[in-house]
Amino acid sequence: MIILFNKPFNVVCQFSPHDSPNPDNKHATLKDFIPIPDVYVAGRLDTDSEGLLILTDDGALQHRLSHPKHKEIKTYWVQVEGAPSDDDLQPLRRGVDLGDFVTLPATVAVIDEPEGLWLRNPPIRERKAIPTTWLQIKISEGKNRQVRRMTAKIGFPTLRLVRYAIGRYTIDGIDIGQYKVLEA
Structure with a gap:
């Protein structure tokens, strides 16, 4: 079985309660959205990122989707601060x-705001004086906070990150x- 979940902002990619040093900073978990037992996340998505999360009960599939050696292409919609040129x-x-x-080379394009994108809460x-720009970034890696670190490195911090696709x-x-x- 494969579960495609559109993860909201501020949701932790685990089923167990999130341990936070600040008791007022409790995050929702996958258990709050997916009532299906014995499925596991194939790759993570940061709490402050949104979009596609794949869960499965198939260990081989989980490994193929999440292990870097298989180089599944991940497509992100990224709203950055500023207006980067080519x-x-x-x-x-x-x-x-x-x-x-x-990082390995990424495929990057400036795009319009994705159609049908939900409001983030x-x-x-x-900032009135600073524009924002949407990018589509495709990478085959998926290291911790990689896309955010990449855009910050070139001087355009990520404001919003939505994973649109993993492979197909x-x-x-x-x-x-x-x-x-x-x-499956």
């Missing part, structure tokens, strides 16, 4: 040195906070 985006296309590793911060799986037709079950 030259600004070139380092992402070549690979960026993030200190602890150098809470909304991103808006997408969030098309799945409302925020909802899931779809597929047979």
